[in-house]
Amino acid sequence: MxxxxxxxxxxxxxxxxxxxxxxxxxxxxxxxxxxxxxxxxxxxxxxxxxxxxxxxxxxxxxxxxxxDTYVKRGHRLKPLLGEGLLCAAGEQWRRQRKLLQSQFTGRGIKVYEPQIRAAVAAVAERWRAAAAAGEVREIDADLRYFSLDVIWRSLTAHPLDPETHRRLVSAGDGFAAIPAFAPATGDTAIDFRETNEHVDRVAERAIALAGETDEQPGVVRVLLQAAAELPEYTERLVRDELMTVVVAGYETTATALSWLFLLLDAHPEQRDLALAAGPAGSDGRSAAIRALIDETLRLYPVAxxxxxxxxxxxxxxxxxxxxxxxxxxxxxxxxxxxxxxxxxxxxxxxxxxxxxxxxxxxxxxPFGLGPRACLGAQFAVREMAMLLEEVLPAFRAEVREAPAGAGYGLTVHPDGPVRAVLHATGE
Ligand code: HEM
Structure with a gap:
């Protein structure tokens, strides 16, 4: 005060x-x-x-x-995401936020649940096969794939394809080069041309795929409608908004999930407690899973x-x-x-x-506060909870190789791969 x-x-x-x-x-x-x-x-x-x-x-x-006193001015991601919601400011930001907000309310995200469920099922299937084979998996890579698959399915109603995955992983390497706080480290300008090329191609593909379904998924439909009616929604802005949703929601959610599995490996009793809080689908189980997510994001608020x-x-x-x-x-x-x-x-x-x-x-x-708080907070929590409700009872991930510590870049992330063996526990 x-x-x-x-x-x-x-x-x-x-x-x-x-x-x-x-x-x-x-x-x-x-x-x-x-x-x-x-x-x-x-x-x-x-x-x-x-x-x-x-x-x-x-x-x-x-x-x-x-x-209005403490504003965003420029953004570390601006060279890649242009005037997208994360980087926009002032009146322009206000209009953009209003347009997308309806897609990310509790009710808005219900539409995406079938897509999330399909991505969860794909992970569970992969992990079942890995458990049967006794394979050591890089689960951080699985979790990144999962969170991209969720966003991609939610935007386009199609599962993630290998080409898009490859482009987004390459683009992710470009994002990872961005320092936590540029003036502090004195880094010189980064060349974003290659990353931007990947981002452009991915945005084109998202729009083309979304157009193939009769009932276009929410975010894309809303943006294309705006482009048809409002002069400020240029082709470039539609691209920036779509990629903002992908970029803001992909690495963040995946990284939070990687931390969660590392923490559960170090505190196995917490997995038992969450499962003992009630049967599958009960309020007790849901609340316990939500608490695992909240506490992970307290220790490791990715942004x-x-x-x-x-x-x-x-x-x-x-x-x-x-x-x-x-x-x-x-x-x-x-x-x-x-x-x-x-x-x-x-x-x-x-x-x-x-x-x-x-x-x-x-x-x-963990999701910021006030008017510029995370647009996708409810989406992220729902996606994480749906994954955990399915895989926590079915598998115990035993981490064989944990990263030595945390990296502090644009996100706080495990600074190496998380290699784990999955044991099928079958509740
Ligand atoms: C665990 C996952 C996530 C975390 C920890 C997270 C965190 C954050 C934080 C802290 C901010 C505010 C930044 C600031 O005030 O400077 C933010 C903004 C934002 N996030 Fe997230 N986020 C997550 C997932 C998502 C998802 C899944 C989406 C989209 C589906 C998303 C979309 C956005 C957007 C568009 C903004 C900018 C909002 C604005 O400026 O109006 N985020 N996020």
């Missing part, structure tokens, strides 16, 4: 950034150091002021209460760093914020704040089952 008396921004000393940089440290370590200074803390990048906001009420203020730009002066926690300041929010650091989350490093899904202890506003934000 803003107070009348102004305090001074606690800042990392001038040498901290230089020391961190020359030591080849990770961005998360620098930010972790800043977080120790308080809920609102700063450091300087050359002549640029950066303010890290991790306190719950201040996060709430930036994202939910004052979204772990969200930049904003102060378009006007403001006060945060009594600290004046000048217009032009870069403001960083980190769900990852907020979710691991011991003042907000007891024993924050522990994987304890039960904390989400206790209705009396709802997180404070601003303390939990």
């Amino acid at each position: 803003a107070t009348a008396a102004h305090s001074v921004l606690p800042e990392l000393d001038a040498g901290a950034f230089a020391r961190w940089r020359s030591g080849g440290g990770r961005v998360v370590d620098l930010l972790g150091e800043a977080r120790e200074l308080g809920p609102v803390a700063g450091f300087r990048l050359g002549d640029r002021q950066v303010v890290l906001v991790t306190g719950a009420s201040q996060v709430q203020q930036v994202l939910a209460k004052s979204p 772990w760093l969200m930049p904003r730009y102060a378009a006007a002066p403001d006060t945060l926690d009594g600290i004046p914020i000048e217009a032009g300041t870069t403001v960083l929010l980190s769900p990852y650091l907020t979710h691991r704040d011991p003042e907000l989350w007891p024993d924050p490093e522990e994987f304890r899904p039960q904390r989400f089952l206790d209705a009396e202890r709802r997180p404070a506003p601003g303390a939990y934000l």
Whole structure:
């Protein structure tokens, strides 16, 4: 909460950034150091002021209460996704969001459930064969395939084909080259031509395939209708929006699922507890599975760093914020704040089952908060839950090779393949 008396921004000393940089440290370590200074803390990048906001009420203020003060300006994905929803701003963003919102409400996503179910069945079939053969599988690759298949089927009513899969995996390598926070690492411009070529071809294919079905799937239909009626919906914008949905929803969901299987491997009792919470399809089982998802996203909120730009002066926690300041929010650091989350490093899904202890506003934000919160949050949770409802009772994934740690790029991700043997358990 803003107070009348102004305090001074606690800042990392001038040498901290230089020391961190020359030591080849990770961005998360620098930010972790800043977080120790308080809920609102700063450091300087050359002549640029950066303010890290991790306190719950201040996060709430930036994202939910004052979204017109703290705006998105540019986006790390803009060279690839152009004016798509993730990168758009101002009035244009508002119009675009309104158009797609109806497709992603609780009711809107019901339409996609048969497509999700088909993608779940394909994973279960692959895992059944792998379990029978005792094969070691890269389950992170299976989960990426699954989340792409879900989006592709939802957009086009067709299963993912090998050509599209190949193009999207290549494009994904282009996205992976994007640093967590470009100014911090000083990286030079990346050449996105090849990635954009893949993205263009995939968008063309999505539109062509969606046109083959009589009943065009929701998102594509809505976009093509807009293109026919509204001059601002150019061919390029339709492409940007379609690819935004694919890109924003693919790696994020797959990465969250990879973390979930790694956490369950380290805490096998949590799988047993979730299955014991009630029979298949019961409310108890659903709530327990939802808690596994929520707790995974608390420890590993895939979009772990969200930049904003102060378009006007403001006060945060009594600290004046000048217009032009870069403001960083980190769900990852907020979710691991011991003042907000007891024993924050522990994987304890039960904390989400206790209705009396709802997180404070601003303390939990794996999907962001406020008007720019994730468009696909309900879709992502539904997709993850439908997969888990099917595969958790049927298989236990025994991880044979786990990555050494986390990579902190555009997403926080396991920094290597997750190799596992699947044991058929057949509930
Ligand atoms: C576990 C999975 C996911 C996570 C953790 C996640 C996280 C996020 C976060 C944190 C934001 C806000 C970024 C910011 O405020 O700067 C966001 C925005 C967005 N997400 Fe997701 N997301 C996920 C899945 C999806 C899916 C499945 C879709 C689409 C089907 C999607 C589409 C979008 C879009 C379009 C935006 C931009 C919204 C806007 O600016 O109006 N996301 N996501």
